Amino acid sequence: MRHRLGLLMALAVILLSFAGIPGPPPAHAADALLSRDRPVTVSSTENPFVGANAVDGDPGTRWSSEFADPQWIQVDLGASAEISEIVLNWEAAYAKAFQVQVSADARTWSTVHETAAGTGGNQRLTVSGTGRYVRMYGTERATPYGYSLWEFQVYGTMDDGGDPDPGPGEKLLSYGRTGTASSSQNDGHCQECTPARAFDRDPATRWATSPTNGWTDPGWISVDLGATAQISKVVLQWDPAYAKSFQIQVSADHTNWTPIYSTTAGTGFKQTLTVSGTGRYVRMYGTERATPYGYSLWEFQVYGTGGDPLTPPPVPPDPADPPRIVWQDEFNTPAGTRPDPAKWTADPGTGHNNELQYYTDNDNVSTDGAGHLVIEARKRATPGTSCPTDPLTGSGTCQYTSARINTGNKFEFTYGRVEARIKVPKGNGLWPAFWMMGADFLDGRPWPYNGEIDIMEILGKDVKTSYSTVHAPAYNGGGGIGAPYKLPGDADYSDDFHVWAAHWDSKGIVYSLDGRTVLTLDKARIEQTRGPWVFDHPFYLILNLAVGGDWPGPPDASTPFPARMLVDYVRVYQ
Missing domain, CATH: 2.60.120.200 (Jelly Rolls)
Structure with a gap:
């Protein structure tokens, strides 16, 4: 809050449940709303009631189909997810018979809920299934009209992709190991963005190619695992400067490389790649950039067996149940x-974001006895000069204090x-x-x-x-x-x-x-x-x-x- 650029917060709402969406929050507190503003495909549309209206979080907009059976609406969650709950907020034109189905590819579907006695209204369905695509497939209308939904909400948990539960003997092999790259950036825009930053398991540091000579194709980063290893999984957490086309390669000598994964349709963000190969060295070899910039990775993680792995710091444990108070201030003082x-x-x-107040050394905060x-x-009648000078701004006027x-x-x-x-x-x-x-x-x-x-x-x-x-x-x-x-x-x-x-x-x-x-x-x-x-x-x-x-x-x-x-x-x- 205090250290942002001070611009109006972009309401980029990710996986939220708020008062504007009908009904109570999901039954599973840890599960998220996965369908909000995701791409939608429908069997038909009664204009202007398009499919996107059913996943926009606005209970006043809706999707409606043609007046025929069957009809369907499907949402692409962007990646595979464990589906736990479906919310269907029907308009008066609802489905008497319908199925809720999931799919990995939008071609082969599995049914996770089916009824021939749909009630309309606001239906919350507890389901269990896995898929990237989820659809409502209506087979019998309850009215002479079509199918119409104010909201089609999918709740669940996205497959976490990286940091998977390792198989027998598998470990994170790349942590702390030596890396090399085609080039590295080190300037005011990306300080010390060296290969080591991609292997430190710190999501706030990254490697990037140099703007001087690295914003070209190809570009690459490799890691020395310390000894020969059997590679089973690679996790890439991309910066917006990602590879559209790239290979994952292995080598015994850092000279002769064998591809074990190849794509021309890289998606950026977090990619978890199941691979199989043997080598001491592993590299990401990018051949086509997705942006005019270079290649940049926050994390490049290699999992498998063998190598000479270093033990990374332990991950923090989740709080145990039942919860207990570990710190508090009730302010019960005179x-x-x-x-x-x-x-x-x-x-x-003075704070940041062009704020006007001067924060004093506790002069403006105390308990009220209640x-x-x-x-x-507080506002001074006239700006004063008695407050300390802020070392960041040189200001000492203090018209407002807090x-x-x-x-x-x-x-x-x-x-x-x-x-x-x-x-x-x-x-x-x-x-x-x-x-x-x-x-x-x-x-x-x-x-x-x-x-x-x-x-x-x-x-x-x-x-x-x-x-x-x-x-x-x-x-x-x-x-x-x-x-x-x-x-x-x-x-x-x-x-x-x-x-x-x-x-x-x-x-x-x-x-x-x-x-x-x-x-x-x-x-x-x-x-x-x-x-x-x-x-x-x-x-x-x-x-x-x-x-x-x-x-x-x-x-x-x-x-x-x-x-x-x-x-x-x-x-x-x-």
């Missing part, structure tokens, strides 16, 4: 008490349920937030490579909309992945306290508001459609109230000062 210094650190300065932390934004506090170096954690009960202020130019930053930011890793998880952001000029977002190297600033959501009945967030929470584990993040799921971000899906997931490491908590900035705009004469953000509690469960 009025005027500053934040607990054992838990919180003040973060003074169990709340109060972050107060507070930002964080738990960095005091409480940092990986995975869990994070929640806070907050009442936000209303007013043009106000920008309250509850969010998390990757702890390696404090060690010098720049944003957005450390990762950012925004749990709650609200603009004081629109207190009927809240936002949750994530930022990473491949999607940040205005391109961050997230969604807006509203309260039931389009209520005003500033009227009362609300509980914002994020359930975060190795599969992704599920955001909720007052116990209602509002957004699901699926790690595997994002890796296959947007880029690397960089959130599997320690983060710390942040609370702040900003004034002004590129996104909220400036305050005006109607903005109430002092403005107060009230926090009832912050809790972390693991």
Whole structure:
């Protein structure tokens, strides 16, 4: 939130369930909405009610077919998935008899649900099946008209592609091994983008070919496994500069190469390739770029047996059930008490995104004696010169002051349920937030490579909309992945306290508001459609109230000062 470019958040909604979609969230909290805005094919269309209307998340648009049997609508999920639930929100023209079918290739279909007594209305069907394509195949209409769906929703879990469960004796062979490449980039746009970055199992670092002499074909990167190995799987996590045509090759001497995989239709993003070959060296040999730029890989992972593998750091474990509170602040201290210094650190300065406030060293934050932390934004009658000069901007005028506090170096954690009960202020130019930053930011890793998880952001000029977002190297600033959501009945967030929470584990993040799921971000899906997931490491908590900035705009004469953000509690469960 504080370290983005300050552009309006792109509402690139990935796998979400929010108030605009009919019905409650999926029965399986960990399962994601896979069908939103995916490509649709239909048997026929009653214009203008096209198939895309059934997967757009808008309950006021629909697909309708011709008035005949059979008819069907199918959605391409983009990759294979485990399907757990189907939601059919029928218009009055519904199916009396229909099947729900899945397929790997849109040619051979398997039935996962069948009925001859369809009821219409809003049907939630628990199913079990695997496929890239899912369709509703209607064989008998309930009315003289066609088939018509307001919404066709598919829930489940995408096959995670990379990092597969290894077979007997199989290991990740490429971690930490020596790499070479046709060229490497090292400049202000991609610093130290050397081959080693593709083999470090760090999704925030990458290899890229040099713009000086590497934005040509062919381009390649290879890894020395240290000894002869039997290769069974290769995982490629591409940057947008990916290969349309490439081979995976093996060699005993890094001179004579044998292809074990070849394609002229590379898809970019995350590709998991089942291969079979023997060699000490493995390389990706690109022969046609998909963009005018070069070749670039966040990760190039080789799995198999043999070699001379190095042991990578262990992956963080998911929280065990039942969850328990591992950290909390209830703010039950006498009025005027500053934040607990054992838990919180003040973060003074002007902030970013062209914000107008100066964050003071705890002068604008204290408890109210009623169990709340109060972050107060104030306006000076005349700009002052008594506040410290911000080292980033040289500013020391402090027309507006506020507070930002964080738990960095005091409480940092990986995975869990994070929640806070907050009442936000209303007013043009106000920008309250509850969010998390990757702890390696404090060690010098720049944003957005450390990762950012925004749990709650609200603009004081629109207190009927809240936002949750994530930022990473491949999607940040205005391109961050997230969604807006509203309260039931389009209520005003500033009227009362609300509980914002994020359930975060190795599969992704599920955001909720007052116990209602509002957004699901699926790690595997994002890796296959947007880029690397960089959130599997320690983060710390942040609370702040900003004034002004590129996104909220400036305050005006109607903005109430002092403005107060009230926090009832912050809790972390693991």
